Amino acid sequence: MLDRISLIIVSLAVLLTFYDLKRAYVNKFATKEKDSLSNDDSSTNDDISSIRTPKMKMQIASMIKFRYCQTCGYQNIFKQYSELVRKHYPSIAVMGESYPPPPFRALIARVLSTIKIILLICLLFGQNPFPFLNISTPKIYLWALQNKMYACLMIFFISNSLESYLMSTNAFEISIDDVPLWSKLETGRLPSNNEFIQMLQTFSSKTRF
Structure with missing residues (x-):
């Protein structure tokens, strides 16, 4: 029988192996979801490069918050939308967190x-x-x-x-300054890139002095 030290070492190795496999399993779903979103954007001419940078800017500091299901593979989608915010509204802070299950x-x-x-x-x-x-x-x-x-x-x-x-919660909830902008739980889908930018533009026009 293996001694206690050997048992601990092997157990840690097993745990690390499980962690790597689980991370690869989650990333696989993330890639599929990202590819699906990219195809939808292409079909509706929602290419990020074709979106013109809005001229109006937020005049007050704001924070946009993403709450999403990590096991659904939405982390890459969150990163994609974060890049859109930083590109078009660099003054807005971005925050992402997991949407907890019950x-x-x-x-x-x-x-x-x-x-x-x-x-x-x-x-x-x-x-x-x-x-x-x-x-x-x-x-x-x-x-x-x-x-x-x-x-x-x-x-x-x-x-x-x-x-x-x-x-899994299947959630991808977007809010800015605690004002809801989008809820996948209610709509059943993710917003396109143009829809997301338009939401920011609408909020920007409402908060201007």
Whole structure:
């Protein structure tokens, strides 16, 4: 049996591997969403380069806030809109934050993630935790011990899918100085580049002296 130090080292390595795989999994969805948005913009002639810089500027300091679903891959979309704000309205501060899921769903996702890690570590080291809990070992766990690689992959991907579903809010909410500009939860879609700039122009004209 491996000593305690070896167990800790291997466990950390497993956790880092899971983190890298999960980050790659999220970035994959981010790329798909970004490509989808780019195609929509092309079809409606909403190319960023074709948008003329508005002549009017905000006369008071403002902050635009993006609250979005990170597990949905909207981080790259947030970066794209941030560049639009800095290009056309450099005086506006930009803030981005995660749109949190309901607390109960977030708790279930954390519990599921913990169970996943414990099961993977036990399988990798061939350990059976059920006798310590005075519980009869399920047949499926005995099968998993005999098919470690397949069982670990199955647990990893199924658990990640459930965690992503629980943490997903499908939100992309935009507000400026606490005034709502756009809500994906209400409209069911993301704004195009022109729509986004027009929203800023409208807000700018309303706040001019």
